[in-house]
Amino acid sequence: MDFFDTLPDGERPWYVSKLNDIRELPESELPPGVTYGIEYQTVLINVPKYLSYLKDKFTSMGGTIEQRALEHIEEALIFGGVSSNGPNDKTPIVVNCAALGNRILGGVCDAGMRPVRGQTLIVNAPEAKRSITRLGSQFGYVIPRGDGTVVLGGSTEVGSWDEDENRELTQQILQRTLSLEPALLPSSMRELDASERVRELQANIISVGVGFRPMREGGVRLETQEYVDSVSGKPFVAVHCYGHAGFGYQTSLSYALKVQQLVESAKVSN
Ligand SMILES: Cc1cc2nc3c(=O)[nH]c(=O)nc-3n(C[C@H](O)[C@H](O)[C@H](O)COP(=O)(O)OP(=O)(O)OC[C@H]3O[C@@H](n4cnc5c(N)ncnc54)[C@H](O)[C@@H]3O)c2cc1C
Numbered sequence: 001m002d003f004f005d006t007l008p009d010g011e012r013p014w015y016v017s018k019l020n021d022i023r024e025l026p027e028s029e030l031p032p033g034v035t036y037g038i039e040y041q042t043v044l045i046n047v048p049k050y051l052s053y054l055k056d057k058f059t060s061m062g063g064t065i066e067q068r069a070l071e072h073i074e075e076a077l078i079f080g081g082v083s084s085n086g087p088n089d090k091t092p093i094v095v096n097c098a099a100l101g102n103r104i105l106g107g108v109c110d111a112g113m114r115p116v117r118g119q120t121l122i123v124n125a126p127e128a129k130r131s132i133t134r135l136g137s138q139f140g141y142v143i144p145r146g147d148g149t150v151v152l153g154g155s156t157e158v159g160s161w162d163e164d165e166n167r168e169l170t171q172q173i174l175q176r177t178l179s180l181e182p183a184l185l186p187s188s189m190r191e192l193d194a195s196e197r198v199r200e201l202q203a204n205i206i207s208v209g210v211g212f213r214p215m216r217e218g219g220v221r222l223e224t225q226e227y228v229d230s231v232s233g234k235p236f237v238a239v240h241c242y243g244h245a246g247f248g249y250q251t252s253l254s255y256a257l258k259v260q261q262l263v264e265s266a267k268v269s270n
Pocket residue numbers: 068069070071097098099100101102105117118119120153154210211212213214241242243244245246247248249250251
């Protein structure tokens with residue numbers, strides 16, 4: 001379910017026309033302060049499971065993973081035995097998905113990258129089954145993960161690198177999400193007063209997380225760039241794909257396909 005305090009430019013969200021079985025909610029089903037709400041069926045990504053699935057798929061197809069911090073993009077040439085110093089006469093291709101790291105990655109140094117801090121809570125709430133987002137002044141979301149745990153958010157703090165929990169924000173998230181989804185607490189507790197309900201939900205917190213969405217001024221950078229390796233003097237190509245802000249998981253398949261196309265074109269022109 002998505003709730004909007006007001007619709008931007010008075011227009012329905014663009015995805016309304018793309019989804020089947022969408023229901024526009026009558027006023028009687030809208031929380032106070034909300035002027036528009038919709039209910040629909042869609043895919044929900046459980047991020048730890050999705051990342052683990054992608055990793056297994058990558059390695060089962062022959063991919064290998066090596067973790068190393070790079071200071072310059074050309075250092076990527078040492079991975080996988082591909083080196084513009086080596087006997088291989090094909091121009092090496094590096095795919096750059098270093099997100100916020102691109103602020104200071106040599107050869108890229110993208111000054112348009114900004115963190116957008118987000119604080120989330122994982123709570124135990126097996127009765128909550130619906131994913132709900134409220135956009136506007138009371139921004140908040142409830143995302144059940146299918147295993148009895150639920151992600152609660154959130155915040156969007158542009159430019160903040162603060163890694164510590166903001167306790168006031170934790171309280172705000174508990175209050176806002178409880179007003180969106182009473183089923184965060186067992187039915188026996190729903191008649192408690194507001195502050196008691198917040199205390200009960202607080203007792204069910206499993207963890208508090210802080211993350212930094214990789215936002216880029218002007219939007220995602222998706223393009224090919226030609227480089228010359230300063231060590232060997234030989235050329236290499238980078239396919240840049242970064243700056244997905246708060247939508248990197250939900251758009252990951254489309255961007256991966258676009259990166260694949262750019263890599264295939266770079267191979268053809270080799
Ligand atoms: C609170 C919060 C809520 C979110 N909600 C959603 C949501 O609802 N839907 C959604 O789709 N997305 C959501 N996101 C956004 C999502 O997390 C990002 O869009 C996504 O992680 C971007 O993926 P990425 O691979 O581009 O970047 P990242 O996940 O940041 O990965 C970049 C990687 O590059 C590595 N790296 C960087 N620099 C270097 C270097 N110099 N050398 C070596 N490695 C380097 C980093 O260590 C990291 O592993 C949310 C994020 C937050 C924080």
